[in-house]
Amino acid sequence: xxxxxTEQILDDHLVEGELEPGEEIxxxxxxxxxxxxxxxxxxxxxxxxxxxxxxxxLAAQYCDHQTYQFDFKNTDDHRFLRSAAGTYGAxxxxxxxxxxxxxxxxxxxxxxxxxxxxxxxxxTPGGLxxxxxxxxxxxxxxxxGGGAYYxxxxxxxxxxxxxxxxxxxxxxxxxLEMLRRLSVKGGVGKVFxxxxxxxxxxxxxxxxxxxNMGTELGATSSIFPTDAKTEDYLARQxxxxxxxxLSPDEDAEYADEIVIxxxxxxxxxxxxxxPDKVVPVREVAGESVEQVMVGSCTNGxxxxxxPAAKMLKGREINxxxxxxxxxxxxxxxxxxxxxxWTAEMMxxxxxxxxxxxxxxxxxxxxxxxxxxxxxxxNRNFEGRSGIEDDSVFLSSPEVAAAAAIKGELIDPRDLAExxxxxxxPGVELPEKYDGSKTDIIEPEEAVDDGLVKGPxxxxxxxxxxxxxxxxxxxxxxxxxxxxxxxxxxxxxxILKYRSNIEKLSEFTLSRVDDTFAQRALDSPGGVLVxxxxxxxxxxxxxxxxxxxFLGIEAVLAQSFARIHKANLFxxxxxxxxxxxxxxxxxxxxxxxxxxxxxxxxxxxxxxxFTIRVNDDWEATAELDASERERGIxxxxxKLRLTKEQYxxxxxxxxxxxxx
Ligand code: MIC
Ligand code: SF4
Numbered sequence: 001x002x003x004x005x006t007e008q009i010l011d012d013h014l015v016e017g018e019l020e021p022g023e024e025i026x027x028x029x030x031x032x033x034x035x036x037x038x039x040x041x042x043x044x045x046x047x048x049x050x051x052x053x054x055x056x057x058l059a060a061q062y063c064d065h066q067t068y069q070f071d072f073k074n075t076d077d078h079r080f081l082r083s084a085a086g087t088y089g090a091x092x093x094x095x096x097x098x099x100x101x102x103x104x105x106x107x108x109x110x111x112x113x114x115x116x117x118x119x120x121x122x123x124t125p126g127g128l129x130x131x132x133x134x135x136x137x138x139x140x141x142x143x144x145g146g147g148a149y150y151x152x153x154x155x156x157x158x159x160x161x162x163x164x165x166x167x168x169x170x171x172x173x174x175x176l177e178m179l180r181r182l183s184v185k186g187g188v189g190k191v192f193x194x195x196x197x198x199x200x201x202x203x204x205x206x207x208x209x210x211x212n213m214g215t216e217l218g219a220t221s222s223i224f225p226t227d228a229k230t231e232d233y234l235a236r237q238x239x240x241x242x243x244x245x246l247s248p249d250e251d252a253e254y255a256d257e258i259v260i261x262x263x264x265x266x267x268x269x270x271x272x273x274x275p276d277k278v279v280p281v282r283e284v285a286g287e288s289v290e291q292v293m294v295g296s297c298t299n300g301x302x303x304x305x306x307p308a309a310k311m312l313k314g315r316e317i318n319x320x321x322x323x324x325x326x327x328x329x330x331x332x333x334x335x336x337x338x339x340x341w342t343a344e345m346m347x348x349x350x351x352x353x354x355x356x357x358x359x360x361x362x363x364x365x366x367x368x369x370x371x372x373x374x375x376x377x378n379r380n381f382e383g384r385s386g387i388e389d390d391s392v393f394l395s396s397p398e399v400a401a402a403a404a405i406k407g408e409l410i411d412p413r414d415l416a417e418x419x420x421x422x423x424x425p426g427v428e429l430p431e432k433y434d435g436s437k438t439d440i441i442e443p444e445e446a447v448d449d450g451l452v453k454g455p456x457x458x459x460x461x462x463x464x465x466x467x468x469x470x471x472x473x474x475x476x477x478x479x480x481x482x483x484x485x486x487x488x489x490x491x492x493x494i495l496k497y498r499s500n501i502e503k504l505s506e507f508t509l510s511r512v513d514d515t516f517a518q519r520a521l522d523s524p525g526g527v528l529v530x531x532x533x534x535x536x537x538x539x540x541x542x543x544x545x546x547x548x549f550l551g552i553e554a555v556l557a558q559s560f561a562r563i564h565k566a567n568l569f570x571x572x573x574x575x576x577x578x579x580x581x582x583x584x585x586x587x588x589x590x591x592x593x594x595x596x597x598x599x600x601x602x603x604x605x606x607x608x609f610t611i612r613v614n615d616d617w618e619a620t621a622e623l624d625a626s627e628r629e630r631g632i633x634x635x636x637x638k639l640r641l642t643k644e645q646y647x648x649x650x651x652x653x654x655x656x657x658x659x
Contacts, residue, residue, distance in 0.1 A: 002249025002250060003248065003252055004248045004253075004254060005129070005193055005223055005225055005246055005248045006131060006191045006193055007019055007252070008248070008249075009246075010025065010027060010131065012112070013027040013028045013029075013030075013114050013131075014026070014027055014028075015148045016150075019153055021155045021189075022152060022189075023153050024152055024626040026149065027114060027148060027150075027151070029056055029114050029115070029143040029148075030057045030115065031057060031110070031113055031114070031116075032056050032058075032116050032117065032140050032143055033059070033060045033061075033104050033115065034060075034061050034117065034137070034140055035061075035062045035063070035099075035118065035119050036065050036067075036077055036081060037077075037495055038118035038136075038140075038498070039061050039077075039084075039118065040498055040499040041137040041138075041498070042118055042138075043080070043084035043451075044458075044460040045137060045141040045639055046084070046088060046144060046145065047451065048459070048639060049142070049643060050643075050646070051141075052088070054089040054443075055145055056143065057113075059085075059088075060090060060092075060100075060103075060107075061081050061084065061085040061091065061093065062098075062099070063081060063093060063095035063097070064097075064100050064103075064355075064357050065356070065357040065361065065490070065495065066356075066357075066358075066492060066495050067356040067358070068354075068358065071496045073454065073456040073497070074495075076453075077457070077496075078095050079454070080452055080453055080454065080499070082447060083448035083451050085441070085443070086443070086446030086448040086449060087451055088144075090443060091108075091443060092441040093439060093441075094439040096354045096356065097330050097439035098328055098329030099297045099300060099328045099329065100297075101125075101212060102124075102297055102300060102328035102329040102331075102332070102355075103329050104117075104124070105124060105127075105128065106331050106433060107237075107239075109125030110128070110130060110242045111129035111226045111230060112131075113131075114130075114131050114133075115132035116134075116139065116149050118134075118139075118140045119134055120538045120539040121134065121297050123211050123222050124208050125208065126207075126208075126221055126222045126223040126224060127204055127205075127206075127209075127210065127212075128204055128226065128230055128234075129223065129224060129225060129226035129246045131223060132221060133149070133151065133221050134215065134539045135539060135563060136541035136570055137539075137541045138541060138567075138570045138638050138639060139638075150628055151220065152220075154191045154220040155190050155191075156190070157190050157191070157193065157256045158195055158254035158257045159192050159194045159196075161194055161195070161196040161197070161199055161201075161262055162198050162262065163263030164201045164262050165265055166266075167413075167424035168398055168413050168416070168424050169262075169267055170206070170307075170398055170427075171206035171207070171209040172268075172376065172396035173266065173267055174210055174265055175209065175212075175213040176213075176268040176269070177260060177278070178214075178217060178258075180268070181258070182217055182276075183217075183276045184216055184217065184274060184533065184536060185218045185481070185532060185561075186217050187218045187220075188219070188562060189562070190219050191219060192214050192217070192222040193223050194224045196259075198260070198261075198262045199227070200227055202229070203427055204232075205302075205303040205304070206303070206427060207224045207229075209304070211223065211224065212298045212378060213275070216275040216379065218533065218561055218562065225246055225247040226245055226247070227245075230243060231243040233429070236429060238433070266411075267281045267282075267395075267396065267411050268280055269281050269393045269394060269395045270395075271284065271393060272380055272391045273380050273381060274481070275394060281409060281412075285414070286409065286410075289321055289372045289373070289374050289403045289407060289408055289409060290322065290371040290373065291323075291365070291367050291372075292322070292324070293324045293376065293377070293400070294324075294325045294400050295326030295327060295353070295376065296326070296328065296375070296376060296378060297328055297360075298377060298378040299396065300326065300328025300332065300355070301327075302336060302433075303428065303429055304376065304397045305325055305327060305336060305341070305345075306336070306341065306428055307397050307398055307425035308325070308398070308400065309344055311401040311405065311422060311425055312345055312348035312350065312405070314348075315348055316349055317349040317404040317407075318407030320407050321403070321407045323349060323350045323404040324350070324352075324359070325345060325352050325353065326358060326359060327355045330435060331433055331435030333352075335433065335434070335435055349404075359385070360375075360377050360384075361384060362383075363386070363495070366387050367390055367392070370391075372393065374399070374400050374403045375392055375393070375395070376394070376396065377394060379485075380393070381485045381486075383485070384490075386491050398424075399411075399412060412424075456499055458500045458502070460639060461501055461548070462636075462637070462643070464636045465599070465635060465640075466572060466574075466598060466633055466634050466636060467598065467599060468598055470527070470553045470598050471525065471591070472523065472525035472526040472527055472553065472592065473523055473526050473527070474526075474528070474529050474587065474589060474592055475526040475527070475552070476509060476512060476513055476528050476529070476588060477529040477530075477587060477588040478529065478531065479530070480533060480558070481532065481533045481536055482531075482533075483536050483537035484535055484537045484539075485537055485538065486512050487546070488508060488540060488546055489507060489511055490538070490540070501542070501545050501546060504545075505546040505550050507546075508550055509547075520547075520551060521551070523551070525551050525552075525553050526550075526551060526552055527553060527555065527556060528557075529556045530555065530557040531558050532557075532559045533559055533561055534558075534559070535560055535561040535563075535565065537561070541571065543564060544564065548571045548572060554574040555573060555574070556577075557575070557576075558580065558583050559577060560577075569629045569632050569633055570632060570637055570638040574598065576594075576609060576611075576623055577621060577624060578611075581619075582619040582621070585617070590613050591613070591615070592613055593612045594610070594611055594621075595609075595610040595611065595618070596609050601623075602623065602625075602634050603630060606623070608621075609621045609622070
């Protein structure tokens with residue numbers, strides 16, 4: 001039987017297990033990336049593992065999320081990251097050089113290679129035929145030390161693209177259409193592999209918009225085959241020698257097939273406050289818009305900003321609307337500036353930001369109260385923009401620019417008709433991506449040799465071995481789709497404590513209940529209860545570290561998001577699945593006891609755990625864990641276990657990936 005492209009790449013990198021959906025596999029990692037807000041823990045854990053050099057072909061450390069450096073703590077984090085990259089042998093991308101996914105795509109993404117990144121949108125270079133996966137920081141540290149990365153073998157779904165996008169419809173609308181059809185949990189345990197005649201109609205930047213936002217489906221990754229368009233893109237980046245032709249075997253078998261006729265895609269928006277609340281723009285036209293933002297790792301490229309710039313040329317944005325362009329990379333900013341587009345946008349009323357994540361997580365450009373913001377970003381989880389009860393719509397750059405011109409949501413086709421002289425901008429790549437490389441420091445050029453830590457930089461917490469008894473109060477009962485932004489928000493007042501777990505823990509679940517952290521600290525242990533898809537969104541391992549710090553021993557949820565579940569294992573919290581009835585019956589404040597000897601049951605491979613509630617009724621909770629994950633739980637987390645393993649083996653990084 002032939003292989004899908006995903007299977008081919010996994011097969012090439014397989015060090016353990018079999019490519020059977022649902023089975024755990026271990027794969028060798030070629031490249032890793034980390035960003036500033038997850039990166040500090042990545043390197044603190046690398047240090048705790050007593051590793052001395054990066055073992056992967058390439059490691060890149062970016063500073064992109066909090067580049068405004070409001071607080072010396074951010075700047076100290078950036079300096080620490082530069083020193084860690086220099087000390088251990090990683091590339092360092094300076095603050096303001098751009099968002100990790102954009103800069104990685106431009107400089108390092110390579111077809112056929114594996115990439116592991118401590119950010120959930122790591123799958124972005126899937127648009128170039130790279131198999132890229134997001135994970136928690138500790139998994140990055142271990143992979144960087146030469147260890148294999150373990151993941152459940154996903155089901156590979158064929159997304160067959162037919163036809164060609166009509167004018168005014170864009171790649172963003174394709175991924176919004178996927179979200180409309182499948183929802184934010186429709187991709188859990190899956191890789192979406194794009195095939196069909198529609199593929200060659202899309203440029204690489206359009207493909208990466210789709211693979212980037214595949215994360216919002218909960219997918220493990222998304223990938224495109226490579227072709228002349230990929231080769232052309234790499235050539236324009238000056239990296240044509242990295243091109244490799246890749247396609248699925250002709251007789252490849254997929255777990256499922258989805259057909260999208262590109263010619264039927266129309267301009268869409270995701271309504272507040274979930275990326276899957278997707279409707280045609282025409283359905284919400286007329287909604288007054290106070291703020292428009294073009295940027296982010298989804299639509300912050302040169303090719304994304306240019307359409308908006310073309311639409312704005314010679315016009316002015318509406319008086320009541322503010323428009324901000326935050327490019328995804330300095331490369332994009334520099335080329336747009338050299339071509340004069342930045343000036344055109346400024347003349348139209350646009351405010352131009354440095355290349356950063358910033359507003360995407362509520363750092364700067366927070367919308368005013370009771371107002372609508374239209375953003376070309378990938379997430380609009382409630383409160384993420386920096387204000388509670390926000391009203392953020394997600395759209396393509398074309399829809400965003402149309403809203404800025406009109407001052408309200410409008411289908412750009414209707415605006416074109418209204419204005420008479422507005423042409424569809426289409427997608428255009430620059431002849432050469434000739435931005436400067438000044439902001440990338442190569443390992444050989446390292447500025448520091450030795451870690452430089454400011455006073456806010458703590459150490460990586462090491463857990464205690466799993467106990468036999470787990471008993472405690474349900475400290476919080478939550479609904480479906482709780483995001484990591486709920487668990488540990490990423491706004492600037494909180495983000496500065498990413499290297500200080502004790503302080504950061506004070507904000508745990510504050511977006512759901514601001515009394516939670518103190519209640520958890522005051523109680524001896526405790527459990528959390530949640531509905532479906534608990535922990536969706538980001539890769540931030542802090543969403544497991546902080547609950548662990550507060551004494552949470554188990555999470556009972558109807559289902560878990562992939563990366564967060566792995567993070568719970570990594571930090572020794574037991575993730576147990578409960579059914580709908582148990583979820584409905586259990587209440588906040590109830591006393592829960594896991595009747596079994598937990599440490600023993602986890603170790604012996606037990607899948608069913610009896611829970612007794614209020615000494616009154618019982619239910620069954622399930623532990624879906626591989627032998628490896630059980631070992632991690634029992635040891636009290638992956639850091640303790642890996643340290644023990646290294647000590648026993650007498651070397652570092654001695655894992656199957658080195659064999
Ligand atoms: C996000 O988009 O939520 C983030 C901020 O990039 C996170 C990473 C983090 O929390 O630092 C992600 O997507 O993993
Ligand atoms: Fe940055 Fe937003 Fe992309 Fe996360 S989703 S990497 S915060 S731009």
